[in-house]
Amino acid sequence: MANLIPLLQQYGVLIVFAVVLVEQIGLPIPAYPVLIVAGALAKDGDLAWPGVLAVSLIACVISDQFWFHAGRYFGKRILKLLCRISLSPDYCVSQTEDNFKRWGPKALMVSKFIPGFNTIASPLAGAMGTAKATFLGFSMAGGLLWSGTGIVIGAYFHTSVAQVLGILSTMGTTALIVLGVLLGLFVTFKYVERKRFRQATQMDRITIDELKSLLDDGHEPVLVDARSATAQSLEPAVPGALLFKGGEPIPELAALDKDSHIIVYCSCPNDVSAAQVAKELLAHGFHRARPLHGGLEAWNAAFAPAPAASAVEATEVVSQ
Incomplete structure (x- = not known):
């Protein structure tokens, strides 16, 4: 902390560019505080704010373009990878898909x-086939808004920023310990939150081998697609599967025998969406409802789709 101002004064926009680029790529580097400090220095005449804004915007656009094209090329796989390494992997895909579906490319302005x-957000835009020009426009607008806000905050509170950094510099090692403790508390909170969420969706899964045994024994399990509407548009549902839309499904599931084998699948980490829907079905009396371990990916690996003259269309389950 004590060296932050001298570093910015000496290397200026290079530090801002590097930190913003690394943070936007996905590493847990706090770029926004650096922008705020840079804004304070710009107010005091130690940095040129147009240069700070320009390099921050360029770093944002480079990162966004990288992830956009990764999403276009790898599709759903890159989204699952990013969610697996995030601090909230169990539900980041579905939440982001729903938000992006609701707002469209405009979501990039606030993402x-x-x-x-x-x-x-950027790889999802690529996976959903957002036009390159549209993505670039909203990406630049979002980067400009994010970068500009940080610089303006720093400029407005430049006196307070200098005072806080001065206090931290006098604290020396103590300041680093305090920041480390705060970071540790944050990570612990996210871990506990994730653990509680997993416990809430804890239930027995059915494996692909068990599902094959059901089919070999002559059973006809009902498949339910628990993915978000956006995920369903990115990757087709299993032929014949019911598309779950949340709430109490009617009329197809309501007309089924309560002893029916119901297999719920999704494409999210840890099968959490499938587990949530399966628990809802259990609450409605379908005591043989189970989530599929491995989800749609496991199904596709085990039952490679064969060419057919006509495919059974997925039936949409409308919620009340």
Whole structure:
């Protein structure tokens, strides 16, 4: 902390560019405080704010373009990878998909302000086939808004920023310990939150081998697609599967025998969406409802789709 101002004064925009680029790529580097400090220095005449804004915007656009094209090329796989390495992997895909579906490319203007959403907004835009020019426009607008806000905050509170950094510099090692403790508390909170969420969706899964045994024994399990509407548009549902839309499904599931084998699948980490839907079905009396371990990926690996003249269309389950 004590060296932050001298570093910015000496290397200026290079430090801002490097930190913002690394943070936007996905590493847990706090770029926004650096922008705020740079804004304070710009107010005091130690840095040129147009240069700070320009390099921050360029770093944002480079990162966004990288993830956008990764999403276009790898599709759903890159989203699952990013969610697996995030601090909230169990539900970041579905939440971001729903937000992006609701707002469209305009979501890119505010995505950088929302933890988790920023992680996969750009690759999701690529996976959904957003036009390159449209993406670039909203990406630049979002980067400009995010960078400019940090610089303006630093300029407005430049006196307070200098005072805080001065106090931290006098604290020396103590300041680093305090920051380390705060970071540790944050990570612990996210871990506990994740653990509680997993416990809430803890239940027996059915494996692909068990599902094959059911089919070999002559059973006809009902498949339910628990993915978000966006995920369903990115990757087709299993032929014949019911598309779950949340709430109490009717009329197809309501007309089924309560002893029916119901297999719920999704494409999210740890099968959490499938487990949530399976628990809802259990609450409605379907005591043989189970989530599929491995989800749609496991199904596709085990039952490679064969060419057919006509495929059974997925039936949409409408919620009340």
